[in-house]
Amino acid sequence: MDHTLDLLDQCNNPHKNLNVVHIAGTNGKGSTSSMVASILESAGYKVGLYTSPHLIRFNERISVNGECISNNEIRSFIDAYKQDIDRISSTFFETTTVMALKHFANKKVDFAVIEVGLGGRLDSTNVVIPKVTAITPISLDHRDILGDNLLSIANEKAGIIKKNIPLILGLQDKRVKAHLHKIAKQKKAPVVDIEEIKEISLSLKGTRFKIKSGHYLTPLLGHHQAYNSVTAIRVIKSIIPKINFSTIQEGLNKTVWNGRLQKISNNLPLYYDVAHNSAGISVMIKTIKSVYGKVPYVVLCLKGNKEVELISSALKNKYEKLIITGSPKMELMEAKELAQALAKYGLNYNIEIKNDPNDAFNILIDRINSTNQPGIIMGSHYIAKAVFDKFGIFM
Helix, strand or coil, X not given: CHHHHHHHHXXXXXXXXXXXXXXXXXXXXXXXXXXXXXXXXXXXXXXXXXXXXXXXXXXXXXXXXXXXXXXXHHHHHHHHHHHHHHHHCXXXXXXXXXXXXXXXXXXXXXXXXXXXXXXXXXXXHHHCCEEEEEECCCCXXXXXXXXXXXXXXXXXXXXXXXXXXXXXXXXXXXXXXXXXXXXXXXXXXXXXXXXXXXXXEXXXXXXXXXXXXXXXXXXXXXHHHHHHHHHHHHHHHHHCCCCCHHHHHHHHHCCCCCCCCEECXXXXXXXXXXXXXXXXXXXXXXXXXXXXXXXXXXXXXXXXXXXXXXXXXXXXXXXXEEEEECXXXXXXXXXXXXXXXXXXXXXXXXXXXXXXXXXXXHHHHHHHHHHCCCEEEECCHHHHHHHHHHCCCCC
């Protein structure tokens, strides 16, 4: 993290004066970060939120109380520190992390909610000095970088755990949970496991769930979003122990997290989700089936083929028809290449290949109209603009 620390030093170390909530995990860290920020804002605080990647515009990554950093503010930062960025050879993510921390300091935020980019231990965001850390569910993803088994990946995520700083643990595999507890104990970091959820029900309004402190509703859809919500609530209560129920619920109500089982049509049961690993895809399809009682039609694209074996397993026997698309212009695999990669692992039935994403969308719409079965476009952030343009969604 030397590059990040060097660039921060040139900016007068803005991270040292921020009250930071630091959130890592494989799946759910973005949703949880967004919920934490929304609840803090509902409690009357000025809140910075740093997430990645973006869907349409870079500015989405850095916001204060929902207002994205402006083009002029981005330009001003680059103009002021370009020589330092060049001298340090600061990477894109190192630079944007420092930009976010500087922006939050300039705006005098009360809290900064920081989502880890990749892993945790060596992530640029790990320069922060947090008030609380959280780790959402860990699963197999980015194995080429983080390790090829759950405990190796957990080691990387656990890098955000700090001495004497509370750690909130989301739902975890038993082995992972025990491993994270062991690391936290070594660092004398008190651990809070999320409490048991007594009930979860899904509807088109979102996800209702019951915990000891009451019944809650999040507009984000899925059993996993109930667990992400409880993680967010535990994070909040570690910061503001006496926060009341209505403030938490107000914050959950106002949470917006685009591209996560986002309904993209007023008239059709059609969703977009950026899930691109096996755990995320499994949960997403389970959620759609729970709400509609039917398996979906799926449009799939992927940025790369590193996790194709696991993704093939997650999709097997879980769709009515699979429409594969992609475009190198969007930094996505070509449709034919992706289809061939999936076929190696037995995913070669009820498949249609369309090079043009718009053609894939049109086929999906026709299928939904003729059968009244749900549909999902999934697999990447990189197709978001094409999706939003097609369905008239503005951000």
